[in-house]
Amino acid sequence: MSNHDAVPDPLSFAKKMWGGMGFSLPNMVTPTLDVDEIEKKVKDLKAVESWLKMNLSMLQMTIQGLEMQCVTLNAVRAMGQMATSYSTGAAAAAGGDNQGTALIAGTGNEALKQAALWPLTLLQQMQEQMQKAAAAAAQASEARDDAAKP
Template structure:
């Protein structure tokens, strides 16, 4: 009868081998047919998954907070440099070369301009995006023109 059991139980050899060593067969090797045990494993693994997701989101929020802190400190540092350069009466040499430098005795104007740095940066980004959009449109027109000029391809019907 024991020979018949080893034929119908494909993991019988592994169980006997592990059992002879005094160790039980690991749970991942021996599949279980107990539905409650499987459901419990699923619940446990989902709990671990949710815990890991929570830790990941907390880590991402911490990273974003530190990035915002870094950006804010850099902006304050830049505003301080601009204010000190205007206050010291630095001439047309300016920080970036394309800024409008007010007179040396107009410290209030310098602070007003420094406070408008987000607007200036936004305007510069919009200008760059418009330039990229214009270049893409021109490239598309040039591509369409070369397709219609190609004699090997039939002309597009209008």
């Protein structure tokens, strides 16, 4: 019989490669022919994959949250620096004239104060709208009650 008639082992190269290192990785190198074992491995690997995907999405959300926090803090810091520069610049531009300082500082600082307080203003407007809606609902309820009475 010649060497061409013998069936070559398809994993002989891998066995030689891992065998020379002093340890073997039978689960990764040597395939199994048991379908149940393969299905179990696939199920386990899919569980690990979903766990890794979940951790990746949580990591991405954390990174986005920190980036948003950094941008917000930089914006607040820049607004503070602008307010400081407006007040010192207005005082220097007036040249000691109190009336001019108040006029110039009032326009720049007032705009910055309004910009910095927009969340508070928005909340106050929302509260006013809710109070108006509640008062309108109470009046409508009283009107229905009065109409229902004989």
